[in-house]
Amino acid sequence: MRYLIIGAGAVGGAIGARLAEAGQDVVLVARGKQYEALRERGLLFEAPDGTRVHRPPVADGPGALGTLRADDVLVLCVKTQDSAAALAAWGAAPVEGGGTAAGRLPLVCAQNGVESERLALRSFRRVYAMCVWLPATLVEPGVVRAAGTPLTGILHLGRYPAGSDGTAREIAAGLERGRLAAPVVDDVMRWKHAKLLANLANAIEALSGVRTDDAGAALYRRARAEGEAVLDAAGIAHTGPEEERAVRGDRITLEPLDGAPRGGGSTWQSLDRGAGSVEVDWLNGEIGLLGRLHGVPTPVNDVLQERANDAARHGRPPGATPIADLAAAVDARLRATRSPSP
Numbered sequence: 001m002r003y004l005i006i007g008a009g010a011v012g013g014a015i016g017a018r019l020a021e022a023g024q025d026v027v028l029v030a031r032g033k034q035y036e037a038l039r040e041r042g043l044l045f046e047a048p049d050g051t052r053v054h055r056p057p058v059a060d061g062p063g064a065l066g067t068l069r070a071d072d073v074l075v076l077c078v079k080t081q082d083s084a085a086a087l088a089a090w091g092a093a094p095v096e097g098g099g100t101a102a103g104r105l106p107l108v109c110a111q112n113g114v115e116s117e118r119l120a121l122r123s124f125r126r127v128y129a130m131c132v133w134l135p136a137t138l139v140e141p142g143v144v145r146a147a148g149t150p151l152t153g154i155l156h157l158g159r160y161p162a163g164s165d166g167t168a169r170e171i172a173a174g175l176e177r178g179r180l181a182a183p184v185v186d187d188v189m190r191w192k193h194a195k196l197l198a199n200l201a202n203a204i205e206a207l208s209g210v211r212t213d214d215a216g217a218a219l220y221r222r223a224r225a226e227g228e229a230v231l232d233a234a235g236i237a238h239t240g241p242e243e244e245r246a247v248r249g250d251r252i253t254l255e256p257l258d259g260a261p262r263g264g265g266s267t268w269q270s271l272d273r274g275a276g277s278v279e280v281d282w283l284n285g286e287i288g289l290l291g292r293l294h295g296v297p298t299p300v301n302d303v304l305q306e307r308a309n310d311a312a313r314h315g316r317p318p319g320a321t322p323i324a325d326l327a328a329a330v331d332a333r334l335r336a337t338r339s340p341s342p
Helices: 010-021 032-042 080-091 116-121 167-174 188-199 202-208 216-234 240-246 266-273 284-294 298-311 323-338
Strands: 002-006 027-030 043-047 050-053 070-076 106-110 126-133 136-140 142-145 148-150 153-159 250-253
Touching: 002 010, 010 027, 010 043, 010 050, 010 136, 010 142, 010 153, 010 167, 010 266, 027 043, 070 080, 080 106, 080 116, 106 116, 106 167, 116 126, 126 167, 126 188, 136 266, 153 167, 153 188, 188 216, 202 216, 202 266, 202 298, 202 323, 216 284, 216 298, 216 323, 266 298, 284 298, 298 323
Parallel strands: 002 027, 002 070, 043 142, 070 106, 106 126
Antiparallel strands: 043 050, 126 153, 136 142, 148 250
């Protein structure tokens, strides 16, 4: 089995590095400066167990690989806003023996949010969902840091929309050779919806620079309460904190790396890089969408989505909005929501 890591940034780079270390066949797929750095210098991977340079094959798209192998597995690690373009490009790729990737190859959505699987299933016949618990940072092009130990990540995996099969178990077996846990479950979307609730804090951290102080935690509790109410109204199940702690335990502990600057989550990193877009439309925006579909107001998540998108469009750095200002904007929206319409 050959793993094609489509979007070899922070999470994709960390997964690719651990696969390479374990002797698995892997190709890193990236664009722009990341592609150039990987091609010229390899992937510098920093982790608590050491720093290594990996030089697996690198590609900037399916054309660079020609006809794909029948044992390829596509691991989609791009942000959700980039999923449609990636799915279109890779779905049409020819596969040895005939057919296309969309018709023949397994596709794993190793991404935040819950939308990419649905997008993929429109064209791909074999779609798998992955719930990613893997703290990683793209420090600069070609350099990825993952501070988790003794495991780098826990990656729940299953068939989408539900179930499991031999392919999922084979994919997981390869991942687990490289400091990654990959439990195969029949209800993987229950895990991904729980991760969605946790990711509602990403916008708070990215905008204000805080996440765990009293004000940041209080705002997150409000966002999560909306999320839980929306999922309940939609009849969507999710794992709870106790079940997650039982699985995670002390298997992933963050160990500061020497000289490592403090970084944030994926949304924080997107603002820090000036990427021009963030994935909040598929995090806080997912809650807003479900809320409108099921008649549940979501003013907290609406404000967080709007503010994070505005920060990305205008190139504002992470932490530029005081947490008090963010909370005040949420309170103002709540008052407006409760006011009777004229």
